[in-house]
Each structure stands twice: as C-alpha cells, then as structure tokens.
Amino acid sequence: MKLELRGITKRFPGVIANDSVDLEVGSGEILALLGENGAGKSTLMNVLYGLYSADEGDVVIDGQVQHFDSPSDAIAAGIGMVHQHFMLVPVFSVVENVVLGDEPTSWGGILNLRQGRKRLIEISERYGLAVDPDAIIEDLPVGVQQRVEIIKVLFREANFLVLDEPTAVLTPQEVADLFEILRGLRADGKGIIFITHKLNEVVEIADRISVLRRGKIVGHADPATADPQSLAELMVGRPVDLVVDKASAEPGEPILEIENLTVLDDRAHAAVNDVSLTVRRGEVLGIAGVQGNGQSELVEAITGLRDPLAGRISIAGDDTTGDSPRSIHRRGVAHIPEDRQRMGLVLEFTIAENMVLDGYYADEYSSGIAMRWDDIHDTAGRLAERYDVRTPSIDVPASTLSGGNQQKVIVAREFSRPVDLIVASQPTRGLDVGSIEYIHGQVVAQRNEGTAVLLVSTELDEVLALSDRIAVMFDGRIVAVLNRDETDATELGLYMAGSAPGASGNGNDAVPDRADDETEEVGP
Amino acid sequence: MTVDSTDVDVAPDDDPGSSPEPSLLEEVAGTRSGLMEALVVPVLAVFTALVVGALVLVFTDPDLWEIFGTGEWFTQSWDSISGAYSALFRGSFGSTRAISETLVAASPVILAGLSVAVGFRAGLFNIGGEGQVTIGGMTAIMIGIKLTAVPFPLLALLALIGGIVGGAVWGGIAGLLKARTGAHEVITTIMLNFVAAFLTLWLLKTDFFRVPDRQDPVTQSIDEGAQLPRLLTFIDPQLRVHAGIIVALLAAVFVWWLLFRSTIGYQFRAVGHNPDAARYGGMRVAWLYVAVMGVAGGLAGLAGADTVQGVLYRGTPGFSGNIGFDAIGLALLGRSHPAGVVLAGILFGALRAGGREIQASEFIPIDLVSIIQALVIVFIAAPALIRGLYRLRPSDEGPTQLTKGWGA
Numbered sequence: 001m002k003l004e005l006r007g008i009t010k011r012f013p014g015v016i017a018n019d020s021v022d023l024e025v026g027s028g029e030i031l032a033l034l035g036e037n038g039a040g041k042s043t044l045m046n047v048l049y050g051l052y053s054a055d056e057g058d059v060v061i062d063g064q065v066q067h068f069d070s071p072s073d074a075i076a077a078g079i080g081m082v083h084q085h086f087m088l089v090p091v092f093s094v095v096e097n098v099v100l101g102d103e104p105t106s107w108g109g110i111l112n113l114r115q116g117r118k119r120l121i122e123i124s125e126r127y128g129l130a131v132d133p134d135a136i137i138e139d140l141p142v143g144v145q146q147r148v149e150i151i152k153v154l155f156r157e158a159n160f161l162v163l164d165e166p167t168a169v170l171t172p173q174e175v176a177d178l179f180e181i182l183r184g185l186r187a188d189g190k191g192i193i194f195i196t197h198k199l200n201e202v203v204e205i206a207d208r209i210s211v212l213r214r215g216k217i218v219g220h221a222d223p224a225t226a227d228p229q230s231l232a233e234l235m236v237g238r239p240v241d242l243v244v245d246k247a248s249a250e251p252g253e254p255i256l257e258i259e260n261l262t263v264l265d266d267r268a269h270a271a272v273n274d275v276s277l278t279v280r281r282g283e284v285l286g287i288a289g290v291q292g293n294g295q296s297e298l299v300e301a302i303t304g305l306r307d308p309l310a311g312r313i314s315i316a317g318d319d320t321t322g323d324s325p326r327s328i329h330r331r332g333v334a335h336i337p338e339d340r341q342r343m344g345l346v347l348e349f350t351i352a353e354n355m356v357l358d359g360y361y362a363d364e365y366s367s368g369i370a371m372r373w374d375d376i377h378d379t380a381g382r383l384a385e386r387y388d389v390r391t392p393s394i395d396v397p398a399s400t401l402s403g404g405n406q407q408k409v410i411v412a413r414e415f416s417r418p419v420d421l422i423v424a425s426q427p428t429r430g431l432d433v434g435s436i437e438y439i440h441g442q443v444v445a446q447r448n449e450g451t452a453v454l455l456v457s458t459e460l461d462e463v464l465a466l467s468d469r470i471a472v473m474f475d476g477r478i479v480a481v482l483n484r485d486e487t488d489a490t491e492l493g494l495y496m497a498g499s500a501p502g503a504s505g506n507g508n509d510a511v512p513d514r515a516d517d518e519t520e521e522v523g524p
Numbered sequence: 525m526t527v528d529s530t531d532v533d534v535a536p537d538d539d540p541g542s543s544p545e546p547s548l549l550e551e552v553a554g555t556r557s558g559l560m561e562a563l564v565v566p567v568l569a570v571f572t573a574l575v576v577g578a579l580v581l582v583f584t585d586p587d588l589w590e591i592f593g594t595g596e597w598f599t600q601s602w603d604s605i606s607g608a609y610s611a612l613f614r615g616s617f618g619s620t621r622a623i624s625e626t627l628v629a630a631s632p633v634i635l636a637g638l639s640v641a642v643g644f645r646a647g648l649f650n651i652g653g654e655g656q657v658t659i660g661g662m663t664a665i666m667i668g669i670k671l672t673a674v675p676f677p678l679l680a681l682l683a684l685i686g687g688i689v690g691g692a693v694w695g696g697i698a699g700l701l702k703a704r705t706g707a708h709e710v711i712t713t714i715m716l717n718f719v720a721a722f723l724t725l726w727l728l729k730t731d732f733f734r735v736p737d738r739q740d741p742v743t744q745s746i747d748e749g750a751q752l753p754r755l756l757t758f759i760d761p762q763l764r765v766h767a768g769i770i771v772a773l774l775a776a777v778f779v780w781w782l783l784f785r786s787t788i789g790y791q792f793r794a795v796g797h798n799p800d801a802a803r804y805g806g807m808r809v810a811w812l813y814v815a816v817m818g819v820a821g822g823l824a825g826l827a828g829a830d831t832v833q834g835v836l837y838r839g840t841p842g843f844s845g846n847i848g849f850d851a852i853g854l855a856l857l858g859r860s861h862p863a864g865v866v867l868a869g870i871l872f873g874a875l876r877a878g879g880r881e882i883q884a885s886e887f888i889p890i891d892l893v894s895i896i897q898a899l900v901i902v903f904i905a906a907p908a909l910i911r912g913l914y915r916l917r918p919s920d921e922g923p924t925q926l927t928k929g930w931g932a
Contacts, residue, residue, distance in 0.1 A: 305803060326806030335804070343804045348797045357794070358805040366787045373785070 001027045001062055003079070003160045003191055008057035010043050017043040019215040020057065025160065025191045030182060032206035032223070033195045034235055036432040038402060040215040041195050045162050049081050050074040080153030084165045086145050090138035094131055095120050098152050116155075123154045127184050142290070143174035150181065160191040167201055171290050172460065172493030179205050197235070199228035211235055236433045246444045249468040252281030255420050255452035256302070261311030263297045270309070271297035273476035279421070284443065284453040286467030286484075288460055288492050294476040295456045296338060299425045302454070303335045304328040316420050329358050334414035338425035338456070340403075344410045347399035351391060352380035354398050355413050387412035388438065404435030411442055422446055425456045440466060460489055460496075474498045562864070566857050568910050569903035570871065577896040578605045581888065607886050612893075615881025616874035622881075624756060624765040628835060630873025631768035632657075635827035636851035637869050638772075638779045639691075639820040641860040643709075645783055646816040647796035652698055652713025653824045653848025655720030656691040660825020661832045662724055663690030665733065665839045668746025668832070679749035684771065684829050691825015692818045694720060699817025703810035709817065717848070725841055733839065743839040752834040768834040772869070775823060776862040782819070783862075792816055824848060853901035872897065 003025050010018040017040045025031040035041045046052045048059060050068030059066045061077055068074045071081070088097050099116040106112040117133050124131055129147045137145060146166060153161055163182075167175045182192060182205060196202060202209055202223065209221040211234045219234045232240045256279040265271035271294040279285045289295055300306035302313055304325040313321045320328050329335070335358075337343040345354050356365045356376055365376050380394045389408045391401060398406055407427070414422070424443060428436040443466055447453050457463050463470055470487060472480045472495035480495045582588060582601045591597045616626045636653045643650035650656075664687040671679060698716060701707040727733055728741035735744050752771075756763040783789040794802040795812050803809050827847055836843055854872055858864030879893030903910055910916070 303804075324806065324808075325804065329806050337804055342798070343800045346794050346798045346801045349794070353790070357801060360787065360790055360805070368787065370781075370786050371790055 001078075001159055001191065004060040005044070005048065006058045006060055008044060008047055008054045008059075010040075010047055010052060011055050016215050018047065018054070021212070021215070021217055023193075023210060023217070025193055027159065027189045027191050028186055030186055030192045030194055030205055030207050032202040032209045033193055033212060034197065034199070034202055034209055034231060035195075035212035036197055036235055037430050038432060039212045039235075041212055042164070043215075044212070045081070045164060045193070045195065048074065048162065049079060075156050075158070078157065078159035080156060080158030080161050082146070082149045082153060082161065082163045082166060084168060086149055088137045088145060088148060091136065093134050093136055094140075094148050094151075095133040097137055097148055098133075098155050100152075102156055119155060120151060123151055127154065127181060127188070129181060141174075142169045142292075143171070143177065146170070146174075146178065147181070158190070160193070161185065162193045162195070164195045165197070166194070167196065167198060169291060169458075171497045172489065173497045173499075175201070199231050199235075202231065203228065213237055232433065240433055241437065244440050244444060244465045246466075247448070249283045249447070251283040251468070252450060254278045254280050255316050256454060257312075257314045258302070259312045261298070261301060261313060262309045263294070263301045263306060264309050265294075265297050271476050272301065272308075274311070275473075275476070275478050277471060277478060277481075279452045279454050281420075281452050282447060282450045283468040284447050284455055284466050286455045286457065286463035286470045287473050288463045288470055288496060289458065289473035290496055291458045293473050295425070295458075295473055298473070299335075299338070299423055299454075299456055302328075302423055303333060325358075326361075332418065332420040334417075334419045334422045336407075336410055336414055336422070336424040336427045338429070340406050340410055345398045345406055348397055350396060351384060351389065351394040351398055351401070351409055352377050354409055355380040355383055355394075357413065359413070359417070383412040383416055384409070386416075387442075402432075404431045404438075407431060407435060407439060411439055415442060415446060419451060422451055422453045423456075424453065426458065427455070428457075428459070428462060436462075460492060463492075464489065472496055562859055562861075564916065565907050565910050566859070566864075566868075566904060568914055569857070570900055572903050572910065572913065573896050573899035574609070576899050577892060578609070580895055581605060581608055581892055604886075604888075608882050608888050608892065611882045611886050611888075612875070612878035614878070614885075616878035620756075620759065621763060622877060624763040625877035625880075626870065626873045627765045627769045628873070629876040630869045631766075631772040631834065632827040632831045632847050633850050633854055633872050634772040634866055634869030635775055635830055636824050636847045637854035637858060637865040638775055638862060639695075639823035639827070640851045640855035641858065641862065641865050642779060642783070642792070642823065643816060643820045644855055644860040645796050646792040646812070647799065648702075648813065648816055648820070649710050650695065650698075650713055650817065650820045650824075651710055651849075651852065652695060652716050652821070653827075653851045654844055654846065655713070655717040655848065656694045656821040656824035657828035657831070657844040657848045658720045658724050659694040659828070660687035660691035660821075661828030661843060662727060662733075662839060663687055663825065664750070664829035664832050665743050665746055668750030669733070669744045672747040672749070674749060676749040679747060680752055680767075680833060683746070683750045683833055684826060687825045687827075687829025687832075688822040689825070691828060692822035695821015695824065696814055696818040698821075699814035702817070703813045709813075721842075724839070728839060728841060741841055745838045746833065750833055751837060752830070764835065766834040768830040771826070771830060773866065775826065776866050779823070779865075780862040788812075788815065824851070827851075850897065853897065853904070856901060856904045 005021060005023040007020045007022060008018050009016070009020050021044055023031070023033070033041055043052065047054045050071045050073050053069070059068065066077055068077070089100065092100070095113060095117045098120050099113065104112045104115040120133050123129065129151055131144055131147050131151065137148065140148070150161070166178060170178060182194070186192060194205060203226065206223045209223055209226060209231070210217055211219045211221065211231065213235060218237070221231060221234070256277070258275060258277040261272055261275045262270055263272035273294070275298065277285070287295055287298070297306060301308045304320070304323050304327070307322050311321070312319060315328070315331055315333060318331065320331060341347060346357065360366055360371065364379070365372055377394065384391065384394050387408050389401070389405050389412060391405060398409060401409070422443070427439050427443065431439070443453060443455070455463065455466055464484065467484050470482050470484055470492065471478045472492060474496060475498060479498070482491070581604060585604060588597060588601060588604070591600065615622055617623055636657060639653055639656065640650050664683040667683040667686040668679070671682065674682060694716060698709050698712040701712050702709050725741060728743060733743040735742060752767040754764060754766045756765055783793060791802065791807045791812055794805065794807060795809055799809050802812070828844060831843065831845070831847065832839065850872060854868045855865060857871070858866070858868035875893045875897055879890040882888050882892060883890045
C-alpha cells in the first residue's frame with residue numbers, strides 16, 4: 001500500500017502553513033518528517049488526519065483520492081495518529097482506553113470488554129507491546145502510556161501510523177524500546193511517518209528523510225549517508241553551530257545552597273525528597289531528568305512559588321526558605337519558568353506590559369499609585385531591540401509573537417537586571433534552532449559574567465551542551481552529580497531511568513507524572 | 525553526503541501586521557482585528573434583539589392571532605411594531621424630558637455596570653451587584669436620615685461615600701472568602717444577594733429607619749441636603765436628571781484610569797488574564813481578589829446611593845430594582861470597557877425610559893423591554909451566532925474570556 005500527499009497547500013490568514021507539499025510513504029517503510037517548530041509539520045498532519053481541509057491538493061491511498069471531513073474518515077481509511085499529548089482517560093484501564101470510540105458490543109449494544117481485551121492481547125503479543133490490559137492509565141509510566149496509544153491505533157486496524165514527536169517525553173532507554181517496536185511494525189508492513197526535530201533519532205530509525213521548512217519540502221536525504229550537521233542546515237536554512245562554544249568554568253563562591261530540601265506536590269506527595277545542591281558563581285549546574293521527577297517543584301521552591309516542607313535554601317548566604325516570590329526576585333534571582341505561556345507571560349498583555357511583569361512595582365516603572373507607562377515604553381523598546389525580539393511594535397499582545405520571540409521577551413526581562421542566580425527551566429522547549437542558539441549564548445554569557453546558573457532541562461542534549469556540572473534527578477532525589485567532562489549521554493540515561501547503582505527504586509515502582517503540561521506551538 | 529536541497533527562501537518570520545499607538549477602543553479589544561468584535565457585534569446584537577423583539581410582540585398579541593394569515597394581519601402587525609418602536613424612541617430620546625429620563629435611568633446602571641466590568645477585567649464574575657447596590661443604598665439612607673445637621677453639598681457627598689463603603693464591605697466579604705477559603709465568588713455573591721435582601725427587609729422595619737407613625741417597611745426620607753441636585757430645573761422644573769449622571773461619568777473615567785494607568789489596575793488585569801503569571805510576577809493574588817471585590821462592590825454601592833439620593837429619596841423593599849443584574853448584561857454589552865459601559869448604560873437607560881412610554885401610549889406591557897434586554901444579552905453572549913447571521917469573517921481571536929476557573 002502507498003499513502004501519498006499530493007500538492008497539499010494550506011493557508012491561514014496571513015500565512016501559508018503548507019505550500020504544495022508532496023510526501024509519500026509505502027508499506028514497510030519509516031519516513032521521517034524533519035522540521036523545526038512552526039515549519040508546518042503539525043498542520044500537514046492535521047490535513048492528513050482530517051482535522052483541517054487542504055486548500056489545494058489531495059490525500060491519495062493506492063491511487064484513490066480520499067476525502068476526509070473528520071478524523072473518523074481518516075481512521076476508516078487506515079490512518080492512525082499517535083499524538084504528542086496522549087489522548088487517554090487517566091482513570092480508565094488500558095483496555096477501556098483502547099476500545100474507547102470503537103467499542104466491541106454484543107447483542108443489544110452491550111459493551112463486550114472481553115472481546116476487546118482478547119484483541120488487545122493479540123496485538124500486544126504480536127508487536128511486542130507489553131502492557132497489562134487492566135492497569136489504570138494514570139499509574140503507568142509515560143513510555144507505557146505511549147504504547148497504549150500505539151495499541152489504540154493498531155486496534156483500529158491502521159495501515160499507516162503517524163507519530164508526532166514521540167520521543168519528547170521518553171528517557172533514552174524508553175526511546176530505544178520505542179524504536180524496537182517501530183521496527184517490528186515496519187517488518188509487519190505498516191507505513192510510518194515519524195515527526196521530529198531531533199536529528200540523531202532521524203538518522204537512527206528512518207528509511208527516508210524529508211525536510212520541511214516554512215511550509216515547503218526543502219529536501220530529501222538518505223539516512224545512511226546524511227549527517228546531523230547537514231540535516232540541521234537543511235532544516236534551518238543556514239549554517240548552524242550545534243556545539244555551544246564556551247570556555248571552561250571558573251566557579252567562585254557558592255550562591256545557591258540547598259540543604260535537605262523536601263517539597264510536596266499538589267497531591268501532597270514528596271515531589272522533592274531530601275535534596276541538597278550547591279551552585280557556584282560562574283558555573284552552570286544542569287539538572288537532567290525525565291519530566292515529572294520533581295524538577296518543577298524544586299524550581300518552584302527555590303523561586304518562592306511553593307513553600308518547602310523541610311530543609312533550607314539560601315542565596316548568597318541569605319536564608320530565603322519560604323520567602324515570597326517578590327522578595328526572592330529582589331534578592332537577585334532571575335527565573336525563566338518552564339512554561340512561558342502559562343507562567344512567564346500574560347499573553348493578552350502587550351510586550352511592554354510583559355517586560356515589567358515581575359518588576360512593575362520598582363520605582364522606575366511605578367510611582368506607587370500609577371504606572372510610568374512612558375518610561376516602561378522606553379525601557380521595553382530598548383530591551384526588545386537589545387534582545388532581538390522580532391516584532392512590529394512593543395504594543396502588540398505577546399500572543400502574536402512566535403514561541404522564540406516570546407521566550408526572548410522573558411529572557412530580556414530576566415537577564416537585563418543584575419542578578420546573582422538564574423534559574424532557567426526548560427529555557428528552549430519548543431523553540432526553533434535559531435532561538436535556541438541565541439538563548440544558549442545568553443545563558444553562557446551570563447555564566448561568564450559570574451552569575452550562578454541552575455539549568456533544568458529534560459533535553460539531555462541541552463544539559464550536556466550548557467552544563468559544567470550535571471545533577472540527575474529521579475523520583476524526587478538527586479541520584480548523581482557528575483562533572484560534564486566525565487560523563488556522557490549513556491551514563492546519564494541510566495541514572496535518569498533510575499537503574500544505575502545508587503538510584504533509589506527501579507523504573508517500575510516509580511511513576512513519573514504524565515507529561516500533560518508539555519507545551520508545543522500549535523498551528524501557524 | 526546526499527542531501528539534495530531544493531532550497532527556496534520564503535517570507536521572513538511570521539510577523540503580525542504593524543500597528544501604531546493603540547486607541548482607547550483598541551485597548552479593550554486588544555488588537556485592531558478585535559475592533560470589529562468591540563463595535564460591530566454589539567451593534568448587530570442590539571439590532572437583532574429589536575427584530576426578534578418585534579416578532580415576539582406580534583406573535584403574543586391575541587388580537588392579531590384572530591386575523592393571522594390575512595393581509596390585514598400584515599398591516600396591523602406593522603402598525604403594532606412601528607407604534608411600539610416609535611414610542612420607545614419617543615420615550616427615550618424624543619424630547620428633552622425623554623432624554624432626561626434616559627439619563628436618570630442610565631446613571632445607576634452605568635455605575636453597577638462598571639462594577640461588573642472591573643470584576644470581569646480581573647477574572648472575577650461579580651453576580652453580587654444586587655446585594656452591593658442594596659447595602660450601599662441603605663448606608664446612604666442611614667447617613668441621609670441621621671446626619672441632618674450636615675449642610676447640603678457635604679451631606680450628599682458623605683452619603684455617596686457611605687454608599688461606596690457599604691458596597692465595598694459587602695463585595696469585600698466575597699473577596700475575602702475567595703482569598704481565604706477559595707470559595708467561588710459566583711456562589712458567594714449570589715448568596716450574599718439574598719442575605720442583603722432579607723437584611724434590608726428587616727432593617728426597613730426597625731425603628732432606626734422606619735417612619736415613626738407608620739407600620740409599612742419604608743424608610744424615612746433622606747434630608748434634602750443628601751439629595752443629588754437636579755441639573756436642568758432652570759429649563760423645566762419637571763426634568764429629573766440629577767448630578768448622578770456626572771458621578772457615573774466621573775466614575776467611568778476613574779475606572780479607566782484605574783484599569784489602564786494605575787499600578788493596582790495593572791495587577792488586576794494580570795490576575796484576570798493569568799493568575800499563575802501574576803503570582804510568578806510577585807503579585808499577592810489572594811489580596812488582589814479582596815481588592816477587586818472591594819472596588820467592584822464600592823461601585824455597585826455607589827449605584828445604590830445614586831438611586832436613593834437622586835430619585836427615590838427613601839428605601840423600600842426591592843428599591844434596587846434589579847440594577848445589579850442588569851449590570852451583568854450591560855458590562856458584557858460594553859465589553860468591560862468603561863467607555864463601552866457608558867454607551868451600553870445609556871442604551872439600557874433608554875430602554876427603561878422608552879418602555880414606560882410604550883406602556884402608557886401603546887398599552888403594550890413594559891415586559892417587551894425586558895425581553896429585548898434579555899435578547900441583547902443572549903446575542904452578545906453568543907457572538908458566533910451574530911457572526912453567522914450576518915456572515916461576518918470570524919476573528920482570529922478565541923471567544924471572549926470572562927472569568928477563569930468556573931467552579932474551580
């Protein structure tokens with residue numbers, strides 16, 4: 001069988017999201033669709049899945065032109081989608097989730113779970129998708145939840161599978177497992193479209209590579225001969241520097257000192273469990289870990305957004321445990337929050353208004369009673385220019401900016417005042433390569449000027465690129481602190497999965513939170 | 525290396541259209557594309573409500589049922605509709621007297637509408653306007669009947685301030701409950717409406733408020749010094765328009781300054797759009813909820829004082845006349861912008877004043893006006909319906925967000 005997209009064009013007001021895109025994938029083949037965020041990958045897949053109708057072009061299966069008005073049409077035609085954000089009901093069991101929307105029924109329309117369960121087990125054995133049919137979704141690790149999503153698609157007898165950034169929430173070991181499953185599916189004659197922006201994965205798993213940039217297919221590559229550097233250039237459209245240039249660190253006195261910190265999450269579980277850490281002036285301490293292992297709560301405790309249960313936090317010698325966000329801010333802590341749209345910005349506010357979100361009360365921005373809008377405008381305009389925020393005006397709402405430019409607004413706000421400590425949480429999540437380069441450069445520049453930097457990232461590559469020392473967080477604990485030069489991705493991956501010596505527990509009893517707060521730029 | 529590149533350079537970054545200094549109206553709408561939302565939809569909603577109101581008028585008239593289907597039916601229906609709407613216009617804008625009545629009705633609803641608008645801007649749904657109006661009005665009455673020693677401008681001012689304080693306390697209770705216990709303001713304000721209504725009923729019967737030699741629940745009249753002066757008696761002593769309309773306009777200017785220029789208003793709006801970001805920015809969100817409800821309550825209380833001091837001069841059961849509920853629709857119609865609230869308030873005032881004329885001269889129940897008001901709100905609340913009816917291009921923005929965390 002063969003699935004083709006022919007000349008797909010999709011326009012949104014002011015933007016051409018897809019510009020006559022041709023793409024094809026056959027049975028028993030893995031096609032990697034490579035592109036930055038905002039390149040039009042999601043739009044293209046939404047056209048394929050019947051969520052958008054294309055302005056021009058056709059979806060063709062085995063020479064038959066298809067008309068999809070809704071995802072159910074696409075499913076009926078044998079197309080299955082595994083979304084980046086899992087579409088599972090957390091309180092349902094695996095089998096209930098798998099049959100949902102396609103329930104096998106016996107006479108009189110009565111739900112026949114036993115039949116569904118039987119097919120589920122068949123599928124899971126046939127493709128090596130090990131999962132307990134009766135487990136409740138919310139108790140399962142992310143990697144297993146993803147397996148359930150894949151089973152869901154196979155349950156509906158899909159011939160073609162689309163996986164949207166499937167590795168974003170997985171540990172390196174889980175990624176290896178996923179790739180094994182994909183190879184099995186390929187051997188069984190399924191056609192797979194694998195969407196990603198991670199270059200090394202593409203080279204590892206794909207049979208063919210197509211690169212999408214600004215809505216157009218800009219090239220194809222053979223994974224056997226292509227190398228990450230050239231793919232990156234094709235994806236971005238200019239030479240890129242994948243390696244962050246930085247001199248070796250010259251750490252000074254300790255700035256952030258954390259002793260025996262325990263922090264509860266919203267469900268009153270100890271998300272951070274007896275953690276001790278020190279970050280020195282002039283160094284980047286990276287915290288590696290799969291999402292949901294306590295990093296968010298750790299950052300919230302440091303920045304005053306969450307009161308710790310026990311332990312002590314001090315900044316440059318001053319005890320700041322349990323202080324308010326404002327007093328910690330004034331103490332010289334910059335914070336890049338992990339979710340810029342939920343916390344870092346008020347999207348409805350203009351860029352100028354956002355530039356003073358956490359400093360609005362300072363004398364230069366407010367008389368106490370009234371805001372000094374003229375001064376704020378001057379400052380915001382200067383900062384937007386200095387930090388390369390691409391916008392027609394600082395009076396447009398932040399929601400109109402691209403993700404990269406939104407993040408630059410936050411970086412401008414946080415880096416433009418003298419601080420002792422920078423807490424950067426997922427600083428480049430969902431950004432294009434150009435913005436990532438820029439923000440990495442800014443972080444290194446701050447560190448070189450003697451600021452202490454605590455970097456939290458679930459992207460191992462980012463942690464490796466920026467950090468001087470790396471702490472691995474698993475199940476609320478720091479399971480290892482390693483020098484950057486004395487470790488590598490493999491070792492870190494083992495620690496991240498909790499399976500290295502010294503780690504508490506093993507991968508099974510520790511259940512990371514589902515990555516439901518993961519964000520991504522949507523649409524054009 | 526077999527990367528075959530068919531490199532094509534497309535337009536630079538997806539920059540949105542440029543826009544110079546935003547005007548007042550754009551400020552509420554956010555962007556220029558929102559300008560349509562801000563003006564066109566409300567105007568069409570009012571128009572549609574008038575059309576549907578006409579249909580209701582025709583199809584609820586028993587005399588017309590009997591001749592349904594005949595040519596007569598069309599002419600008589602038309603007479604009925606045109607009679608009603610010309611009476612509506614005559615009674616609201618047709619004469620100096622009509623305009624005066626429109627403004628009399630407009631001033632309290634503008635104030636109460638501003639109250640709801642401030643709440644919306646800060647992400648709170650203040651349904652408690654009615655209770656805050658009542659408590660504010662009772663406070664103004666108390667001052668007006670007891671501090672008779674104070675001379676005119678001072679006593680009127682004092683009573684207005686009393687209204688503000690009374691309403692602010694009543695609203696502040698809901699804010700405090702939300703801040704301290706997380707109780708949802710929709711629930712608490714609704715319940716406080718009942719508390720205020722029955723508290724007032726009881727107060728009206730106390731010796732403190734009651735007219736000494738009467739038993740019915742009516743308060744003594746406020747001192748002349750507490751009455752808001754009528755503005756146009758030099759033209760015609762019958763003209764009732766009073767200083768309350770000036771108070772309402774000043775309040776609108778104040779609310780605009782508060783929301784868009786003041787430091788606390790910046791925090792109000794930040795909390796309204798994104799409480800997480802507000803907390804990240806070092807704002808004390810819980811305290812802001814109390815402040816917002818205090819300000820909103822104060823404005824509603826002022827509406828109560830305005831009614832009492834400008835028109836009624838005394839308190840009776842239900843003297844608030846549903847102002848607090850009309851205010852919700854009014855704030856929606858005015859898109860929670862002070863200028864929009866003033867315009868919407870004048871419209872609602874006109875409907876009230878014109879409604880009386882419809883009843884008097886056409887013998888059509890004043891309920892028609894309530895129906896029209898309700899229809900306006902239905903259409904405002906469903907902008908997609910209006911856009912669909914008139915084939916308007918949908919705006920890029922999502923639906924108007926009123927409050928966050930319904931029931932949360």
